[in-house]
Amino acid sequence: MSERNRQVLNELLKKPGNSCCADCKCEENVEWAxxxxxxxxxxxxxxxxxxxGVDTSRVKSIKLDNWDDDQVMKMSEKGNDVVNKKYEQHLPKYYMRPTRHDVEILRAQFIRAKYERMEFVYPAKQAPYSSNTKEGNLMKKGKHDKKYNPRRFIINSKDNCLQYFNKESPKGPKDTVPLDDINIVFVPEKIGNPNGFQISYMKNGTTRNLFLYCDDSKEAIDWFTAIRCAKLERRRLAFPDRNEDELCKDLTSNFLCEGFLWKKGPRNEPYKKRWFTLDRRKLMYLSDPLSPIPKGEVYIGHKDAGYSVANSTKNKSDILEFVLETTERGFELKAESIEDKEKWIVALTNVITNPPTPQDIKMCSMMNRR
Ligand SMILES: [Zn+2]
Structure with missing residues (x-):
């Protein structure tokens, strides 16, 4: 490849739109085209x-591959801003643009939706998630066993609910969940399926977890996006004066931290192994990663309200031990490795040092109703 071509490509990379990735917008390792x-x-x-496949996208390394004059010319005529103006012209605000930290299904399906299915060029292709209603079968894990069974799910934003039905029974839905309070998160590892996801919601002051998957990745993303779309519609009605970008914040939230920790009982009972999930400002502990209802859950407030997390200061304390102080009680916890302990302390510290949002405060009030 001529030195001249390489120079042109490197100059193009410095243009504002090209310095970050066209799809995930990250600024690291933008060395491909x-x-x-x-x-x-x-x-x-x-x-x-x-x-x-090369018919849709022909990938080349900027540093390592050879580029001919025509290809370099095309890159200079197009570039990220010009191409995104076309391929994202109707990208809905509620559609989640994944970052490189997101799971594979979110990253892959965004790119397939954008270039392969061209969903953001032709809005009619968004019908499976943009109509505020959706109906279909999802595989749902049983409450008391590990078996997944097909269950009918319905989203209805007019009635503000997600419903699911055990069978085609006349008894009505097994549960009706207010859309506003739903969180949906992809958890492929936990479920053991690349399209596995978890829906969490509050019922009578306690979290309920549904573990779900469907065989088709696009269908799983359609459900995820349909819930985000219906939630945004609810927010638009509730806050007509607020700006759309603000309403789109936290339509869904990845879990901030998850994993096994050992936890002491409130009366100094011996350590028990529990699965912990930090969902926004809610810390849940479960007997099993796939438990439908947590053993316990606690709201994590701001440091000024008395919340803190730190290494254990007890005599003869183990280096894996740490203490989470809440207004309700102190939690003596123990991680399985130093890395795990650091990971939890960082995640909890982030939450504790950030001021709660109005949605956090609503979550807190729902938890305290118990
Ligand atoms: Zn990227």
Whole structure:
């Protein structure tokens, strides 16, 4: 490849739109390009583009591959801003643009929706998630066993609910969940399926977890996006004066931290192993990662209200032990490794040092109703 071409490509990379990845917008490892689409990509997104096949996207390394004059010319004519203006012209605000920290299904399906299915060029293709209603079967884990069974799910934003039915029974829905309070998170590892996700909601002051999957990745993303769309519609009605970007914040939230910890009982009972999930400002502990109802859950407030997390200061304390102080009680906890302990302390400290949002305060009031 001529020195001249390499120079041109490096100059193009410095343009504002090209310095971050066309798809995930991250600024690291933007050393790849799709030469037929005319976009610059990070390493992770380039990997997904490669899986689309060369008819849709032809991936090249800027540093390592040879570029001919025509290809370089195309890159300079197009570039991220020009191409995104086309391929994201009707990208809905509620559609989640994944970052490189998100799970594979979110990253891959965003790119497939954008270039392969062109859902953001032709809004009619958004019908499976944009109509505020959705109905279909999902595989749901049984409450008391590990078996997954097909269950009918219905989203109805007019009545503000997600319903599911055990069978085609005349008895009515097994549960009716207010849309406003639903969180939906992809948890493929926990469920053991690349399209596995968890829906959490509050019922009578306690969290309920549903563990679900469907065989088709697009269908799983359609459910995820349909819930986000219906939640936004509810927020639009409730807060007509607020700006759309603000309403789209936290339509769904990834779990901030998850994993096994050992926890002492409130009367100094011996350590028991529990699965902990930090969902926004709610810390749940469960007897099993796939428990439908947590053993306990606690709201994590702000440091000024008396919340803190720190290494244990007890005599003869173990280096894996740490203490979470809440207004209700102190939790003596123990991680399985130093890395795990650090991970939890960082995640909890982040929550404790951030002021609660109005949604956090609502969550707190729902938890305290018990
Ligand atoms: Zn990217």
């Amino acid at each position: 799709s030469c037929n689409l005319g976009i610059f990509l990070c390493q992770d997104c380039a990997g997904i583009h490669r899986s689309l």
